[in-house]
Amino acid sequence: MNTEESIQRGFADQQRHSAAELYDAAFGAKLSIAIPNTARRIAVLRQGIESSFSFVAVSDGHLVGIAGFKTAHGSFTGGITFRLLKETLGLLGAIRAFLVLSLLERKCVSGQLLMDGIAVSPKMRGGGIGTRLLHRLIEYARNEGYQSLRLDVIDTNPAARRLYERVGFTLVRTESFVYLKWLLGFEAATQMQYTLNVEA
Template structure:
């Protein structure tokens, strides 16, 4: 494992370094990566970007993140939910403060559609985002494998994630890393609003004490 001035465990592969957590001062950059990956889905709830990015940056939980760095620049981010705490946060009060009482209530209701809870012995993925300049270089695989290692260290028996029907590239990556679809839920009422019409839940079993 490589070591540098950032806190937390690290692992390196080629020119990519993994960090459990976020680099100091990288909240805004992390929010930008997250928005680039999920803005299409979250846009109706968090738009405009001028409000969404500061909101996301202010309510990220760094202890539920894995970062990928190249030359100390954040190029990839994976979030997860464990023990009731996830990468993205923000209470109803936070939403109302950022967007106002009327717009905030509507947006909070939309965000509630994405709320997920982990079952005992389960780690839930809270999104994975890779900068366009780093796609196809194995960064996504490194992030997924590190999250799998975290799940094993916490005694989880499986990892769960959801992938929308308009993101086949992400689904292909998950399948290559051992995730299998367990159910698909049609959401035609969301196609016009959020741009997707189905969500597939995928599971991956975790070998105790083993890395993916």
């Protein structure tokens, strides 16, 4: 039987490791520039992700999707501090990771909820989970009184961009990283936004 996944706010503490693995399966290639060793990267994620800044999809008790978000009060990956990096990677590894992660960091703007990564388990992609997580984030943004939901998508991920456009996100601007392509692996990131009809 194919039961529909449930979408809920946050994950249970015993799902923390699965959450880190799921996030790494989606973003590991990008994060490996900051933390090349997979086991250490997952260890950092496991300790540094904040459940309360996420919505997750659960199927038969297994975590199959995550959408993180960032507000002025914190973010899904906000627990990845220099201290945690230093404890896990040592001083030199922490400095490297911190510098690369700072380049990828996005700042919050007043009235805007920021998406902090969306990932669906590789086996489950293409089945509508990503769309449902995005709709849940939009609903949350609306209920919390935000005027818009913003995300960034890199130029090497046109499929994700198509998905965002289908859900109703529109292009805001594209930021060039040409001079950092050798390091980051992409040369442009496009900011997209879903505008909410907030009553005056």
